[in-house]
Amino acid sequence: MRITVPTSLPLPTSDDRTAWKQLGYLAVPGLFRREAIAEVERLLDALLMEKIASGPDDWTQLRDDDRATSVEILGTAQLEPRLMASEVFQLCEIYAANLLGMPMEFVFDHVIRKTAGIGAGTRWHQDTYYEKGEPYRNTHRVHFWIPMADVPLMGGAMRYIPGTHGGKNFEHQIIPGKADTHYVMATGFDESAAMDVPIACGGAILHHPRLLHGSGPNTSDQQRTAWILQFATPRTLTQKLRYRSKGWIKAISRA
Numbered sequence: 001m002r003i004t005v006p007t008s009l010p011l012p013t014s015d016d017r018t019a020w021k022q023l024g025y026l027a028v029p030g031l032f033r034r035e036a037i038a039e040v041e042r043l044l045d046a047l048l049m050e051k052i053a054s055g056p057d058d059w060t061q062l063r064d065d066d067r068a069t070s071v072e073i074l075g076t077a078q079l080e081p082r083l084m085a086s087e088v089f090q091l092c093e094i095y096a097a098n099l100l101g102m103p104m105e106f107v108f109d110h111v112i113r114k115t116a117g118i119g120a121g122t123r124w125h126q127d128t129y130y131e132k133g134e135p136y137r138n139t140h141r142v143h144f145w146i147p148m149a150d151v152p153l154m155g156g157a158m159r160y161i162p163g164t165h166g167g168k169n170f171e172h173q174i175i176p177g178k179a180d181t182h183y184v185m186a187t188g189f190d191e192s193a194a195m196d197v198p199i200a201c202g203g204a205i206l207h208h209p210r211l212l213h214g215s216g217p218n219t220s221d222q223q224r225t226a227w228i229l230q231f232a233t234p235r236t237l238t239q240k241l242r243y244r245s246k247g248w249i250k251a252i253s254r255a
């Protein structure tokens with residue numbers, strides 16, 4: 001299946017699809033217009049300001065001196081529905097459907113900001129560790145990592161262990177620390193195979209939810225903000241009924 005889109009939209013090539021299948025990730029430079037990113041950045045900034053003003057929670061990573069090294073908000077599109085009407089959101093949906101060759105449905109999103117100079121890296125993990133509710137949705141699924149500015153290597157660039165999306169669930173340990181957070185780290189793999197992926201603003205890096213990934217520390221003088229958007233194949237009717245009967249997240253409507 002191919003969705004009809006303006007010819008100016010970069011769409012996955014057959015090499016991209018092969019790389020996606022083999023490596024489990026794909027960097028797509030120049031997917032978005034800078035203006036489209038600026039629109040998203042403005043909406044995310046407002047949410048992050050409010051969040052930071054309300055103080056740390058268990059999705060905030062703190063240094064010993066209580067400075068936040070990383071701040072995260074889950075479910076940003078539910079908090080700010082204009083994000084779902086954004087060009088970036090819509091292009092991701094189209095790109096995901098073309099990459100996987102099937103209709104794709106929005107599942108979840110979040111934003112992560114790593115403080116300039118002291119931003120903590122994200123430890124190696126598989127996103128499937130967090131996806132306990134509907135494991136059947138992990139096979140045909142794509143997570144877009146979208147930076148709001150250029151992310152050089154020392155700016156908290158993402159890193160991936162190619163090919164680890166093949167099916168194995170790696171063991172994850174809770175990260176011991178000063179405060180309780182939801183952050184974990186995977187063990188039992190060869191870290192020397194890691195690929196660092198710096199990327200310029202306007203690009204996105206797509207990864208499979210089973211792929212081992214993380215990020216380096218942000219030692220640059222720029223804060224690093226990334227919006228992460230997840231799409232998966234739509235639920236079947238049976239899956240929808242089960243989902244509703246469990247009382248999991250209510251339907252999200254577009255703005």
Ligand SMILES: O=C(O)CCC(=O)C(=O)O
Nearest residue numbers: 112122127214215226228
């Ligand atoms: O932004 C980061 O540092 C990590 C992002 C991540 O792990 C994810 O999107 O699953």
